[in-house]
Amino acid sequence: MRIGELSRRSGVPVPTIKYYVREGLLPAGRLTSPNQARYDDGHERRLRLIRALLDVGGLPLSAIAEVLGAVDDTAQPLHEVLGVAAVRITPAQAGDPAGVGPESAEAREEVAALLARRGWRVEPDNPAAQSLAGVLAALRRAGHGGFVELLDVYADAAESVAHADLDYVRRRVAREDLVESVVVGTVLGEAMFGALRRLAHVDASARAYEGGREAEPGAR
Amino acid sequence: MRIGELSRRSGVPVPTIKYYVREGLLPAGRLTSPNQARYDDGHERRLRLIRALLDVGGLPLSAIAEVLGAVDDTAQPLHEVLGVAAVRITPAQAGDPAGVGPESAEAREEVAALLARRGWRVEPDNPAAQSLAGVLAALRRAGHGGFVELLDVYADAAESVAHADLDYVRRRVAREDLVESVVVGTVLGEAMFGALRRLAHVDASARAYEGGREAEPGAR
Numbered sequence: 001m002r003i004g005e006l007s008r009r010s011g012v013p014v015p016t017i018k019y020y021v022r023e024g025l026l027p028a029g030r031l032t033s034p035n036q037a038r039y040d041d042g043h044e045r046r047l048r049l050i051r052a053l054l055d056v057g058g059l060p061l062s063a064i065a066e067v068l069g070a071v072d073d074t075a076q077p078l079h080e081v082l083g084v085a086a087v088r089i090t091p092a093q094a095g096d097p098a099g100v101g102p103e104s105a106e107a108r109e110e111v112a113a114l115l116a117r118r119g120w121r122v123e124p125d126n127p128a129a130q131s132l133a134g135v136l137a138a139l140r141r142a143g144h145g146g147f148v149e150l151l152d153v154y155a156d157a158a159e160s161v162a163h164a165d166l167d168y169v170r171r172r173v174a175r176e177d178l179v180e181s182v183v184v185g186t187v188l189g190e191a192m193f194g195a196l197r198r199l200a201h202v203d204a205s206a207r208a209y210e211g212g213r214e215a216e217p218g219a220r
Numbered sequence: 221m222r223i224g225e226l227s228r229r230s231g232v233p234v235p236t237i238k239y240y241v242r243e244g245l246l247p248a249g250r251l252t253s254p255n256q257a258r259y260d261d262g263h264e265r266r267l268r269l270i271r272a273l274l275d276v277g278g279l280p281l282s283a284i285a286e287v288l289g290a291v292d293d294t295a296q297p298l299h300e301v302l303g304v305a306a307v308r309i310t311p312a313q314a315g316d317p318a319g320v321g322p323e324s325a326e327a328r329e330e331v332a333a334l335l336a337r338r339g340w341r342v343e344p345d346n347p348a349a350q351s352l353a354g355v356l357a358a359l360r361r362a363g364h365g366g367f368v369e370l371l372d373v374y375a376d377a378a379e380s381v382a383h384a385d386l387d388y389v390r391r392r393v394a395r396e397d398l399v400e401s402v403v404v405g406t407v408l409g410e411a412m413f414g415a416l417r418r419l420a421h422v423d424a425s426a427r428a429y430e431g432g433r434e435a436e437p438g439a440r
Contacts, residue, residue, distance in 0.1 A: 045363050052362040056355055079429055086418060120423035128418035135276055135412045142272040143265050144404045146388065153384040154409070155416050157377035162420030164373040166428060168366065184364045186421065189374070192355045193417070194410050196375050198306060198348035200382030201406065203340035208386060209299055 003029065006039045010047040017047065025050055025065050027072075049180065057187035063088045071179045078175060085183050087127050107136035110148070118155060165189055223249065226259045230267040237267065245270055245285050247292075269400065277407035283308045291399045298395060305403050307347055327356035330368070338375060385409055 007014045020026040026046055029037025046068075053059045053067075070076060070084040108124075111133045115122050122129060139147050165185045172178040227234045240246040246266055249257025266288075273279045273287075290296060290304040328344075331353045335342050342349060359367050385405045392398040 048362045052358040056358040079425075082425060082429070086421065115419070118423075120419055121426040122419050122422045126419065126422060128415045128422065132412065132415035132419065135408055135415060138272040138276040139404065139408055139412075142268045142404055142408075144401065144408070146391075147401075147405060147408065150381075150384045150388060150409075151412075151416075154381055154413050155420070157381045158413055158416035158420045161370075161374055161377045162417055162424050164370045165417075165421065166424040168370060170428065171366075181364065181367075184359065184362055185367060186418070188355055188359055188362075188364070188367065189370075190414050190417070192352065192359075192371075193374050193378055193413065195348045195352035195355060196371075196378035197382055197385075197410070197413070198406070199335070199340055199342050199346065199352065200375070200378045201306065201385065202342045202346060202348065203338075204382050204386040205299075205302060206341040208390065209302070 001039050003037065003039060006043055006047070010044050010051070012047050012051060020047070020050060023061065023065060025061070025068055049184070052184065053187055056191050057089070059089060059187060067183055071176060071183070074175070078178070081179050082182055085179060086186065089183060089186050101137070101141075103137040103140040104133065107133040107140070110136055110151075114151060114155065118159070161189070161193065221259050223257065223259060226263055226267070230264050230271070232267050232271060240267070240270060243281065243285060245281070245288055269404070272404065273407055276411050277309070278411075279309060279407060287403055291396060291403070294395070298398070301399050302402055305399060306406065309403060309406050321357075321361075323357040323360040324353065327353040327360070330356055330371075334371060334375065338379070381409070381413065 001009070003014055003017060006012075007017060010017075012020075017026065021028050026043060029039045029043065031037050050064060050068075053064050054061065067085050067088045070081045070088075073081070076084075111129050112124055114120075114132075115124070115129070136148055136151075139145060168185060169178060169181045172181050221229070223234055223237060226232075227237060230237075232240075237246065241248050246263060249259045249263065251257050270284055270288075273284050274281065287305050287308045290301045290308075293301070296304075331349050332344055334340075334352075335344070335349070356368055356371075359365060388405060389398060389401045392401050
């Protein structure tokens with residue numbers, strides 16, 4: 001198809017498509033004349049993926065470019081690519097800007113203890129472990145250390161979701177599909193969980209505070 | 221304490237503290253002379269809360285200002301305040317920019333069916349319901365409609381986390397504590413879950429793809 005058709009089908013404006021090609025996010029079309037290129041279903045699918053990561057996942061274009069680069073670089077071993085994908089899609093804000101002080105040291109020990117307790121095979125310098133330590137330290141600094149007691153309830157929920165994610169990923173055979181499904185699952189899965197948790201909050205809060213009937217015993 | 225001491229204890233620079241006071245995020249200190257104000261533990265705690273929402277939660281200052289305004293406005297009924305808090309801390313990017321097309325209509329029906337199936341007392345026009353519909357539509361558009369099948373696994377996990385959150389909140393007696401704990405729990409809880417889910421991914425992926433021992437039967 002021509003670029004105009006690709007734009008109509010994907011909902012992405014032509015100048016934006018050209019920009020993605022220049023930035024290396026989207027492969028160039030196949031030239032059929034000096035001024036005309038043809039695009040195929042692969043281009044359309046890649047465009048939809050970029051838009052999902054951008055609009056719903058809120059990833060910056062630079063992170064999307066790096067992840068897609070790793071997906072396309074077939075010389076990289078699969079485990080490396082999955083690592084790049086996981087690190088680049090970790091939200092940058094979930095860090096611990098201070099990273100010092102008694103709360104931070106305590107939080108790092110707490111994360112190490114959690115990993116040991118659950119038998120999770122994760123290096124302690126994994127960015128997600130650092131993010132988690134940052135969250136725990138911030139909770140303490142904000143006067144909400146009690147929230148840290150919910151860690152294992154959260155870890156149980158995270159584990160069951162992560163296993164479902166992995167089952168989804170393992171159904172993929174082709175390498176590109178596999179990595180793409182990790183990226184999509186991580187980013188859009190996080191947005192999906194966030195929305196569901198807020199809906200469950202509304203329900204729980206309505207039952208608790210709106211008066212009317214209370215939660216039925218055992219409904220939890 | 222003086223502003224210099226408040227800055228040392230909270231780790232927030234003096235000009236930033238003054239900026240927060242001007243923007244209404246932090247109550248002004250008590251004037252002890254025309255040029256000098258005194259601050260107390262409440263100011264320190266509020267500063268730590270602002271920093272946690274900003275640095276770890278990634279909330280924009282405008283959303284923080286609005287939420288804190290609702291917390292401080294004691295004339296507002298509690299349920300209203302909780303509503304403002306929940307809406308303002310919903311990440312803006314988790315929307316459905318297009319919002320049209322067959323995927324969007326299907327996604328909205330799917331969310332309505334989910335709410336009915338689970339018996340969640342949520343209005344269909346709740347922003348989180350719209351976010352969820354946006355995520356489902358984006359998954360389909362990106363060619364990952366199969367991921368939508370994980371919806372109930374995710375909803376189970378979200379429900380158990382939300383009940384733990386509410387138990388934490390219900391331990392609060394004072395109104396300000398209650399609303400603050402909702403804000404902290406929603407924002408930092410989301411960051412906590414995100415980090416835990418990524419750690420659980422690393423573990424599950426190590427077991428599945430790194431070779432060596434496979435996951436023990438029943439370990440899931």
